[in-house]
Amino acid sequence: MFVRTAYPTENPQRFRTVLRSLFWIICKPKFVVFVGPPGAGKGTIANELAAFLEIPTVSMGDLFRREQANGTAIGVLLSTLINEGKFAPDELTIGVLKKELLKFKYWRGGILDGFPRNINQAILLGTMLKEQGAALTIVIEFAVPEPDLLNRLAYRLTCSNKECGRTFHLKMLPPKVSGVCDHCQSKLYQRPDDAPAVVEARLATYRTQTAPLIAFYAKEGLLKTVRADNTTGKDTVLKAVISLF
Numbered sequence: 228m229f230v231r232t233a234y235p236t237e238n239p240q241r242f243r244t245v246l247r248s249l250f251w252i253i254c255k256p257k258f259v260v261f262v263g264p265p266g267a268g269k270g271t272i273a274n275e276l277a278a279f280l281e282i283p284t285v286s287m288g289d290l291f292r293r294e295q296a297n298g299t300a301i302g303v304l305l306s307t308l309i310n311e312g313k314f315a316p317d318e319l320t321i322g323v324l325k326k327e328l329l330k331f332k333y334w335r336g337g338i339l340d341g342f343p344r345n346i347n348q349a350i351l352l353g354t355m356l357k358e359q360g361a362a363l364t365i366v367i368e369f370a371v372p373e374p375d376l377l378n379r380l381a382y383r384l385t386c387s388n389k390e391c392g393r394t395f396h397l398k399m400l401p402p403k404v405s406g407v408c409d410h411c412q413s414k415l416y417q418r419p420d421d422a423p424a425v426v427e428a429r430l431a432t433y434r435t436q437t438a439p440l441i442a443f444y445a446k447e448g449l450l451k452t453v454r455a456d457n458t459t460g461k462d463t464v465l466k467a468v469i470s471l472f
């Protein structure tokens with residue numbers, strides 16, 4: 228049987244990991260974590276900040292969907308868990324992120340949008356970065372009063388084009404043409420998880436699982452808070468975020 232020699236590319240991940248840690252000695256990466264309840268505008272600000280810092284955003288949701296679409300072992304496992312109504316174990320999640328961060332595009336850093344979601348993930352993330360010679364640069368908390376969040380999500384429209392994913396608000400930020408994305412002209416829709424009953428559940432999960440991260444990162448000296456309500460314009464929030472760098 229023909230056995231392909233694996234030598235030239237033997238464990239390319241390892242080679243790349245070493246190369247990257249050397250690169251990180253010279254050029255310190257920026258890793259940014261956004262913490263905030265659903266509807267706080269993290270996704271929108273993440274995209275704007277990514278353009279400003281010239282680093283990509285990382286969405287665990289997107290990474291999971293890609294594993295599933297590609298039918299990888301992890302993707303199959305994820306599908307099974309989701310069908311059983313379970314969440315991905317934190318170790319699996321961090322493994323997927325670790326693999327993704329090896330891509331060249333993240334060598335200068337990345338904005339983690341919606342991750343970590345609990346203390347255990349935060350600890351795993353810290354350990355993973357530390358092992359590779361990096362660390363979080365900053366954790367930005369988006370503090371928005373709950374009634375404002377509920378209002379935002381109830382009227383939120385999301386672009387159906389996954390590459391775009393921009394969001395609009397029927398009252399505060401309506402699209403120029405009703406039901407059509409200003410940016411890419413794709414159809415807008417209400418995400419199923421923006422339905423009121425689901426929003427309540429998401430907020431409850433945030434309060435119990437994710438909000439404790441705020442104290443956790445404050446203790447580590449990494450936390451900065453940006454406050455906004457529904458009278459605060461997006462540009463004001465973005466300016467406040469950019470001023471932290």
Ligand SMILES: [Zn+2]
Nearest residue numbers: 386391408411
């Ligand atoms: Zn769009």
